[in-house]
Amino acid sequence: MRPKIVRGALWGALLLPLAGCSDFIAPPESDPNAVPDATANQLFVAHQANMFLWHGGTATRFSTIWMQQMGGTGRQSADHERYDVNEQDFSPMWFPVYIQGGLVDLRKARALAEESGDRVFTGILKVSEALMIGMAASYFGDIPYSEAVNQEIAEPALDDQATVYAALQSLLDSAISDLQSGVGVGPGVNDFNFGGDASKWIAAAHSLKARFHLHWVEVEGSSRYQQALSEAQQGITSDPLANNWTQRHSTNSNEANPWFLWTAVGRAGDIAGNSMHIDLMNGGTPADLTDDDPRIGLMWGFGLSAFEGQYIGHSNNPGPGDPGADASFLTTPANSEYDNPIVSCTETNFIIAEANSALGNDAAAIAAAKAALACQEAWWGVDLSDLKDSFDGLSGAALFEAIMTQKFVSVFVNPEIWSDYKRTCLPARLPTAPANEIPGRFIYAQQERQTNGNIPDVASQPTRNDNDPNPC
Numbered sequence: 001m002r003p004k005i006v007r008g009a010l011w012g013a014l015l016l017p018l019a020g021c022s023d024f025i026a027p028p029e030s031d032p033n034a035v036p037d038a039t040a041n042q043l044f045v046a047h048q049a050n051m052f053l054w055h056g057g058t059a060t061r062f063s064t065i066w067m068q069q070m071g072g073t074g075r076q077s078a079d080h081e082r083y084d085v086n087e088q089d090f091s092p093m094w095f096p097v098y099i100q101g102g103l104v105d106l107r108k109a110r111a112l113a114e115e116s117g118d119r120v121f122t123g124i125l126k127v128s129e130a131l132m133i134g135m136a137a138s139y140f141g142d143i144p145y146s147e148a149v150n151q152e153i154a155e156p157a158l159d160d161q162a163t164v165y166a167a168l169q170s171l172l173d174s175a176i177s178d179l180q181s182g183v184g185v186g187p188g189v190n191d192f193n194f195g196g197d198a199s200k201w202i203a204a205a206h207s208l209k210a211r212f213h214l215h216w217v218e219v220e221g222s223s224r225y226q227q228a229l230s231e232a233q234q235g236i237t238s239d240p241l242a243n244n245w246t247q248r249h250s251t252n253s254n255e256a257n258p259w260f261l262w263t264a265v266g267r268a269g270d271i272a273g274n275s276m277h278i279d280l281m282n283g284g285t286p287a288d289l290t291d292d293d294p295r296i297g298l299m300w301g302f303g304l305s306a307f308e309g310q311y312i313g314h315s316n317n318p319g320p321g322d323p324g325a326d327a328s329f330l331t332t333p334a335n336s337e338y339d340n341p342i343v344s345c346t347e348t349n350f351i352i353a354e355a356n357s358a359l360g361n362d363a364a365a366i367a368a369a370k371a372a373l374a375c376q377e378a379w380w381g382v383d384l385s386d387l388k389d390s391f392d393g394l395s396g397a398a399l400f401e402a403i404m405t406q407k408f409v410s411v412f413v414n415p416e417i418w419s420d421y422k423r424t425c426l427p428a429r430l431p432t433a434p435a436n437e438i439p440g441r442f443i444y445a446q447q448e449r450q451t452n453g454n455i456p457d458v459a460s461q462p463t464r465n466d467n468d469p470n471p472c
Helices: 007-013 021-025 040-056 058-066 075-081 087-097 103-115 119-140 161-181 198-214 222-232 258-266 275-281 296-300 345-358 362-380 385-389 396-410 416-424 446-451
Strands: 070-072 271-273 341-343
Touching: 040 058, 040 087, 040 103, 040 119, 040 258, 058 070, 058 075, 058 087, 058 258, 058 416, 070 075, 087 119, 087 446, 103 119, 119 161, 119 198, 161 198, 198 222, 198 341, 198 345, 198 416, 222 345, 275 296, 275 396, 341 345, 345 362, 345 396, 362 385, 362 396, 396 416
Parallel strands: none
Antiparallel strands: 070 271
16 A cells, blocks of 8 residues: 545536636626626526536546546547647636636625525535535646635735635535524525535535545645544435435436537547456456456446457557447437536545545445445446455455555546545556656646736646645
8 A cells, every 4th residue: 555645508608708817706797798686596507507517527538538547549638648738728627617607606696695694505505616616726736716706806816725725624614514504495496416405415515525635645644534534424425326416417418418528429539448447347357257347338338248349448558449439338328418426425435445444444444445335336226245245354555455446446437536546546557658657737727827927837837736746
């Protein structure tokens, strides 16, 4: 072990041209796209549509290609697999954090909720803010936050990554207090995940706090594991079909899963399945399909009889088969409405497992790993009894590696696998190519740099973020 201490019309509105920095920091009153009289519910619906696209878009594609769940096979995706990126690539990850359903609208909605005395709604909006800002800080490091929604500041300063995370932990504590108050009616049916259920949002907030504590284990060690464990135990730990915080999609072309829209509609052939993920599901032997994980046919979209040889490896570590192979079940129209988890029962139980393992509590770690796989059984409708039994008798480094390997397999097309790798250097088979070091952060968006003097040029930006100073 080496732990390194409603929707359709609003979705369409999100396709409006991106604004410059001064616009996302403080949208001018003359902005024809601004909706100054929108209700808190309308603003929250717009935020959810934005967040579903944001979470399932660029971050997912980059992280899964770099982490070799997927392989880039065409056009810019092939460049991204070679870590050939530029500051224009990350605009789709930068601007939605702030505009078009981002922080600006969340703060407007919160002001309205607070004005009406609706603490439940206020708490939900705070949790939503913590997710987007926290993941933006995970991707980019230092980001505008304390000055980001201020009409007086056109060029907001970058807050240190640690300062942002600390602020979000406080924000989540405040959100939990609001949600526990029971005061207010919340968004009701305008909440696409939990219908305004405060108890489910409280669990999601604790899971998110646990995730963010894990992000600092590399530099702060066991104290963060203790905090992550405490929060995760209060998080989403059961009944994933009811409790997972997920993207929400439909078969409507304006509401389809962004992975489907990219790989099956706009960029067919650009991304395909990667042998790293698939081999880990069948014991690491591409030619042996006798002990297959029953999730293979579900995650990758074809039956086992047609599976062998139908996937690719990384460009410099090729597996068998056709480079044009299907890029998972998400490319098929029947699955265009798949609601990919954002914060889940599986992830939360694996956090409990990782923390217990790192702290030397092997029995508790094994129990939590089995609970994580039980969440997978319920989510996919499969029997993973053999896989759960495989944890029995493991201890120490072997147990820690098994936990992180199974989390990599289970947390499918979710950017959190990138943070896991940067923290633990597992799965150990990574990286295979094209260099010895997987990228450590996203580059700031070009338009932001050109309009905000606080953004350094690309050559002056760090290659790693403060919570991950050491490459694997």
